[in-house]
Each structure stands twice: as structure tokens, then as C-alpha cells.
Amino acid sequence: MDEQPRLMHSHTGVGMAGHPGLPQHMQEGTGGTDGDGRKQDIGDILQQIMTITDQSLDEAQARKHALNCHRMKPALFNVLCEIKEKTVLSIRGAQEEEPPDPQLMRLDNMLLAEGVSGPEKGGGSAAAAAAAAASGGAGADNSAEHSDYRAKLSQIRQIYHTELEKYEQACNEFTTHVMNLLREQSRTRPISPKEIERMVSIIHRKFSAIQMQLKQSTCEAVMILRSRFLDARRKRRNFNKQATEILNEYFYSHLSNPYPSEEAKEELAKKCAITVAQVSNWFGNKRIRYKKNIGKFQEEANMYAARTAVNAANASSHGSQANSPSTPNSFIWGFFNIPPIPCLYEKYLQHKFQFTLA
DNA sequence: ACCGATGATTGTTG
């Protein structure tokens, strides 16, 4: 029985070309001592197998056929299969169950979030909502670019899915091809089901690597699309006239201290149908630009000051002239560059606000 | 096509 490893080793030279073969230690101990009949038989077979490569093709073919029909063949083949299975199992144990790739997970998550790999239509709703938030409320004006964006996104999506399907199909085709090949070969060389399984998993891994590349490039495409279409700076819209008027009204009526509180910003945002961040941006821009060139804004300032003055006058003529803290005065000192009342002056100092000091 | 206006972003400062 100690001859089997050698037999197998020899066999690799014939039917298992390219197979790594067995470990060295299994080839030791070939010394049969007693002249048993079966041993003789095995020795015979061994001899035949080992010399088979020296023969011509026809001769070798004939010899192979003879060996195939040998009465010992099934038993030997079974032993080979057994040994093979053990070695395959040990190999398999080494590279067991790789953990899910974190990068692949990230890509999958992003594709899902962008509505590329998710459910068919309306999948882009998350992205669309994000886009709406990014470009700032007032949905009417940006519907056009959204449809453009969505069209491009669905284009990417379509490419992604067809490519993915192609890979899947190719993978399946290749897998079945290899499996058929292996099954066919398993008649002439020992291939366990586990080995086939392993081979399939190797193929799948290779193909999933390709899929990952596809996912990566799809993600890149989506990112580029996003930055091109959804970067608010690129596709900015001027605020509508009404919003600008509301903002200007507040600005010029609080010219001494044009720093709306968080609550005031929220209210302005609501009135103008823009975000609080946009209100902050607007005031930031306005303050700096006003300060840079007060002369240029003088006319505008006068206009809004006059308007608020008229409003205030109307209001006071109608009801009791109760609360009109800083608004009426703003015209005066906004115009003459004099800080108005003490409480505002404090704020004025606090904020080092120097608009009024030409 | 040009150019000033304008909303947004980025980097710095207190």
C-alpha cells in the first residue's frame, strides 16, 4: 500500500499535467520487501505509467487504454481521490472565507445612495432631494437642470446595469464551461466536488474584481456628474426680486447693525424661500460689498430707507405709534452716517461695525 | 462677446 503515493506522483506526469503534485514526504518509503502478488501487480502498473511518456503517442494511447481497463484502476482511482480531497481541504482551510471588502461596501453604499444600483425608477429621489437642498429651495427654477441631471444619471445607471449583466453572464458562462470541463476530466483524473467548488469560487472572485472596477468607475462618473450639475456655484440662480427686496429692506433698516440673529435669519429665509445659509451668505456678501463701496449703494440705501420710513409712517398713522425701535431712525443716521440710539451704539461698538464711518 | 452684479466657496481671524 505504501506504493500509492508514488503511483500518484507518476500519474501526474500523464493525466494531471500542471498539477502541483504531492508533497515530497509522501513519495518516501517505496521499498517493498516481500514478493506479494498484488505488490507485483502494482509495480507492474507503476512501471508502465512511468515509462509512458517515453513512448510514441499511439503507443501511449494504447497503454493508457489498457491501464484504464485494468482491474486495479477503480480502486487506485478511489485512493487518489481520497488523498486529493485531503490535500485540497488543507489548501482550502488556509484561504477560508475572506471578509467582505470594506472598499467594495463603500462603493455599493454610494451607488445605492445615488440611486444607481437601487430600485428602478424614483431611485434617484434621494439624490434629487439632496440636489434641491443644495441649490436652495425655490424648486421651480431648477427643475430643468434636475431633469438634465437625472437623464445623465439614468444614462450612467443604464451603462452600469448592462455592463454588470454582461459580466454576470460572462461569469456564468465561464463557470459552467469550467465545470463541464472539470466534470469531464474527473473521469480521468481525481477531481472532488469540493475542488470544483473552489475553482468556481476563484472564478467568481476574479469576476467580482472586475465588477468592482466597474463600480469604481461608475462612482467616479457619478461624482463628476454631481460636481458638474449640482455644484450650486456653477448653476446658481439669482434670488427673485421679492426675496432681494426683503433682504435689502432688512439690511438697510438695520444698517447700524446688519447682523440678523439666528431667529431673524430663519424668518427671512422663510419669507424669501431660501435657506438660512443663503441668508447668511447674502448678508456676508452685502456687508462686505457695501463697506467696500458705500457710494455705490447710497442710492439703494436711500430708496429702502425712504420706503421703510413711509411704511413706518403709515403704520403709526393707523394704529398707536407704539413699537418702532430702530427702523424709523435708520433713515436718518443711515443717511447721515450717525449712529442713532445708545443701545444700538453699543452693538455697533461690540461688532466694530464701521459702515457709518466713511 | 463683454462686463458688472451676484450667490457661493475657501481660507483666515478673533
Next chain:
DNA sequence: CAACAATCATCGGT
């Protein structure tokens, strides 16, 4: 962290 300052990129009128 909010405000400032500089800058970007587009808008809108000519």
C-alpha cells in the same frame, strides 16, 4: 464658530 476677505463661476443686461 461666525464674520471677514478674496476669489470663483455664473447671470443678465448691453
